[in-house]
Amino acid sequence: MVNKTLGIIGGTGWLGGAIARAVLAKGLVPTANLILSNRSGSHPLAEQGARLVTDNHALVDRSDVVIIAVRPEHFASLNINATGKTVISLMAGISAQTIVAQTSASAVVRAMPNAAVEIGQSFTPWYCFAEVAATTKRFVQSLFECVGTAAEVQQEDFIDYLSALSGTGPAFPALLMTALANQAMAAGIPADIAQLAAKSVVVNSSQLLVGHDAQQMIDALVAYRGVTAAALQVMIHGQFEEQIGEALQEGAAAARRGLQA
Missing domain, CATH: 3.40.50.720 (NAD(P)-binding Rossmann-like Domain)
Known part of the structure; x- marks a missing residue:
């Protein structure tokens, strides 16, 4: 105290x-x-x-x-x-x-x-x-x-x-969860199942990262050459990380504009 x-x-x-x-x-x-x-x-x-x-x-x-x-x-x-x-x-x-x-x-x-x-x-x-x-x-x-x-x-x-990174709180995970659920529903999965599956990925499965290095986990999954690897490769080659970088830079720019206002 x-x-x-x-x-x-x-x-x-x-x-x-x-x-x-x-x-x-x-x-x-x-x-x-x-x-x-x-x-x-x-x-x-x-x-x-x-x-x-x-x-x-x-x-x-x-x-x-x-x-x-x-x-x-x-x-x-x-x-x-x-x-x-x-x-x-x-x-x-x-x-x-x-x-x-x-x-x-x-x-x-x-x-x-x-x-x-x-x-x-x-x-x-x-x-x-x-x-x-x-x-x-x-x-x-x-x-x-x-x-x-x-x-x-x-x-x-x-x-x-x-x-624009940690200050966004749950915004980025919420966007990912919504995108996963929407794409599953577009593939014909019932809405309740799609939402449960997306929530499991974003909220539950991500708890594994508490005790694992994220990059090592990605590398291991890509090396396994399975279903997850195929999905990850599409995101990696689709410049997913570059899009995240652009989003963060735009958010930071908005904060800096506030400094000058």
Whole structure:
């Protein structure tokens, strides 16, 4: 347990709320040291001990570390003064320099969790702008380990790229699962069977990757020259990886355009 006061602006939204629940469950900070902003001043998280405020300024004043968990387009209207505070931004496309300029924060961390925070399985890359104390870095790592795994990156641009990779959460697996099911149905497989088969591949069978190297698994299956190999070869020769690369670059470009907006 860390004796810091943590404030979450947007702390009862889907992302801020998921982090708040995890922080309480893991006992990262004393219960009374968690402050959430909420327009109504009421929320079930208050029943678990979190303090609710309706004023973001009051939250910042009472907090050592402030998480901003709002949509990027709402940032400009926050108008908070975080002098002497550490600000952790969960917003895509808002640069650390912009956050410093608008909030006067003494330290800024940009981080990009994904929707898997809800089940404690997010991967969260984070980046420290300028000098950030080692104790603060340890706190940030512990904070995001409450909702999964985390790693510090050394370039802010990496956060923008990873916004299009890990930040997408279940989007890519959902697209693959939908494509597999649709193609099976197009081949005449009943919809319920097609969906079960696709879900088994994407959700269940992929758990094998927890204990296996992905490239080694692909190489072994291709070398076996069976049904799976035939299917994989079509995807490989169809430039599947190149298409993924183009998708990630386009997503990263969208994040960078946000930085410049």
